[in-house]
Amino acid sequence: MAQTRAGRLAPVVEMAEKAEKTAVQRLGHFQGQVRLAQSKLDDLEAFRLDYQEQWIVRGSGGVSGQWLLGYQGFLAQLGTAIDQQRQSLAWHQNNLNKARDTWQQAFARVEGLRKLVQRYIDEARALEDKREQKLLDELSQRLPRQDQY
Template sequence: MAKQSTQTLTLLIQLASDAVDEAMQALAQAMQQLEQAQQQRTMLEQYQQEYEQQWQNASQKGLKADLYRNFQGFFSQLELAVRSQNAQIEQCQANVVHKRQLLQEKQRKQKSFEVLMTRAETQQAKVEGKRDQKLMDEFASRAKRARV
């Protein structure tokens, strides 16, 4: 019975280990998506700053009304893109937090199975120790009777 119990726990530990590995991969992927989203926002912000500088330079020289509207319209689109990217980053951050929580949950489950395995092995060692002691006592008793 004890051997079957340890075999079952070994299987559960392996399954839990596989789940931890999968959760780690999912977390790594979520973190990579977050980093990419942040890089994209940085590029948009740099482009926005460059465009604003171009607009300021052009406005000092004097702009025609249609060119002014084009600058304003494009600048509004850039601001919208940056806000949209910020929302994307928030979603990615929430996903990273969620994946990290899942990983921690899987790790706790794996640790629980490992603790159960340790307990089962300790219990099995105690039972074997008692059995060995009983055999030794019985052997000593027989040896004593054989001498008498």
């Protein structure tokens, strides 16, 4: 009976393993998205730093008002791009956190089902061992005894 219970759970375990595998793939995808978004943010911030250093170099020699307006306008656009990239990174990190939670739940489900199947298998073995022992006991009692006096 317990053996058949373990057998009946096999498709459920298989489906849970498939869901866990899908969750792992999604987790990997979102980890890549976070790395990419972080890399873009790092690039933008490095570019802004370089651009600000140009101001120091160029500004020390004097600049025209038009150049200053262009510099400030571009720096403002760069700041907006950095803010948007930070929002994008936060969005991707949120997706990563959700994917991690989903994977952890799927993993826990698979592990729980595997333990249940193993318990059913262990119960079936124990029952079979009891049956065997009982049969051996009955057979040994049926054998003629040779008493030595």
